[in-house]
Amino acid sequence: MIRNFSLLLFLFLAFTGAIFSQESILVEGKITYLTADQIYCDVGTIGGASVGDTLKVLRREQELGLILITNVARKSSVCLSLVPASVFQLGDKVVLDKMTKPLSQPNEIVKDRLKETVEKPQKSKLKQSGNLSFRYTDTQFSNNNSANRGIGSLNYRLRYDGLFKPQLWIYGRSDLADKEFKLYQARLTFGSSTGKLYVQVGRVFSPALSGIGATDGLLASTTIKRGISLGVLGGFSPNPQNLNFDKNISKTGGYIHFKNQSPNFRMIGSIAFAQQKVSGKTDREFIFWTWRGNVGNTFSLAMYQTVDLYPDTEIGVRNKMTPTSSQISVRFRPIKSITIRSRYSARRQVLYFESAQTLPDSLFQDELRSGWYNTIQLSMNNIGSFQLGANLRNQKSADRPAVLAFMSFRSPSGSNGRTYNLKTNYIRNDLITGVRFTVGLDQSLGKKISIYAEADGYSYGYGTNWSDYFQQRINVGMNWRIFSKLQMTLSADYTQEDNYSFQYVYAGLNYRF
Numbered sequence: 339m340i341r342n343f344s345l346l347l348f349l350f351l352a353f354t355g356a357i358f359s360q361e362s363i364l365v366e367g368k369i370t371y372l373t374a375d376q377i378y379c380d381v382g383t384i385g386g387a388s389v390g391d392t393l394k395v396l397r398r399e400q401e402l403g404l405i406l407i408t409n410v411a412r413k414s415s416v417c418l419s420l421v422p423a424s425v426f427q428l429g430d431k432v433v434l435d436k437m438t439k440p441l442s443q444p445n446e447i448v449k450d451r452l453k454e455t456v457e458k459p460q461k462s463k464l465k466q467s468g469n470l471s472f473r474y475t476d477t478q479f480s481n482n483n484s485a486n487r488g489i490g491s492l493n494y495r496l497r498y499d500g501l502f503k504p505q506l507w508i509y510g511r512s513d514l515a516d517k518e519f520k521l522y523q524a525r526l527t528f529g530s531s532t533g534k535l536y537v538q539v540g541r542v543f544s545p546a547l548s549g550i551g552a553t554d555g556l557l558a559s560t561t562i563k564r565g566i567s568l569g570v571l572g573g574f575s576p577n578p579q580n581l582n583f584d585k586n587i588s589k590t591g592g593y594i595h596f597k598n599q600s601p602n603f604r605m606i607g608s609i610a611f612a613q614q615k616v617s618g619k620t621d622r623e624f625i626f627w628t629w630r631g632n633v634g635n636t637f638s639l640a641m642y643q644t645v646d647l648y649p650d651t652e653i654g655v656r657n658k659m660t661p662t663s664s665q666i667s668v669r670f671r672p673i674k675s676i677t678i679r680s681r682y683s684a685r686r687q688v689l690y691f692e693s694a695q696t697l698p699d700s701l702f703q704d705e706l707r708s709g710w711y712n713t714i715q716l717s718m719n720n721i722g723s724f725q726l727g728a729n730l731r732n733q734k735s736a737d738r739p740a741v742l743a744f745m746s747f748r749s750p751s752g753s754n755g756r757t758y759n760l761k762t763n764y765i766r767n768d769l770i771t772g773v774r775f776t777v778g779l780d781q782s783l784g785k786k787i788s789i790y791a792e793a794d795g796y797s798y799g800y801g802t803n804w805s806d807y808f809q810q811r812i813n814v815g816m817n818w819r820i821f822s823k824l825q826m827t828l829s830a831d832y833t834q835e836d837n838y839s840f841q842y843v844y845a846g847l848n849y850r851f
Contacts, residue, residue, distance in 0.1 A: 468494035473846030488514035623647040722749040740767035755782030772798030
């Protein structure tokens, strides 16, 4: 744990030697689809995204965490979360903000070639990227209470395209009041993930061991045959409260990963086993397997399951082998502009014997994690993006299923730089019934300034009555690109219920290098 925020300033001064001739890419989008181990969003190669890029996830301009692009298409991408993915929701804002080398103009290409006849400059193998941000929030409540926070965030990557291809990656946040730096990820990697040997040291994540979370230790993998690799993991679980290094919970695991790809067909999958121990006693053991296949860009099928192994069956109704997370999903694109998704998932709270990181099973929480989710999305350049969907969940205490239905529309950006957003939700289950409607506007003012406004109303009640409580909210903000690397964000939020209200103000600075 780093208890002095001056380290952030040190890293900022030490590693900001970026090339000033670089250009910036700033693209915003939304989370469009979620699974237990993946996040989908509508940012793709058209916007400048590529595999390995990181996206910031925001809600009301408050940064929730980072996601890493693992697969990318023209208008969409699939990402892996670098923080607990449970904090994300459908519709959360994603931002791609990176520096890139500008494309040379034809006359510049001629000049460059003439220069090469005189001297051949060596291309630097040392590359860096990242950003450093500071933000301040102030919240005022109707009961005269108030709360304010100052947060600093660091996202830094340094790589060397030489022997062993080492890469350093640091991502964390600091509360400026208590000067405590919370490290989400700090890892050093060697080699290539598709090579003969790939090693990660530090705080590592493994998609093949989904469900085990972050590990302070070592992850090593090797490709034994084209398309087949083996991996092992060993280390300790960070403290779930403050993310400090904690050697009380040890982790070990191993997996086999396979991949088969042709011009029109792609198949990947993995099988893994993982174990956690507390003071030498088994805390959790589970098997995780996943399989994904797709035919071109038209059809894809994905399945995964986590099975917990319980040596002691006295806890709840668990058996020695109990599926705690299962899912099967299908995506179909009959034509370029239409995407249909269907997903059935059954997820349960994970029970721990010693570490007690989660609450015991809750019927209500189990039902929220399960359901049959269906959505259809229509995307056309001159019309915009329209999405309609619903999730149905079984309720053991009712004859009818729980329903969460939604509809959203996002207009294309017009010649005036304006975009409209509309969204409505309907929820009904044993505990609550409610309706929510949201309307938003984004407006560009030149190349450096954009403003936005969003308002929503929420009517809800307990049981079948949806008009017991009313809530209104309005949010306005501004993004200002002061320089190519420095951006300011301002946001104000006001929420009003019958007997309760609060005001929220956000101000932030973000510097890229």
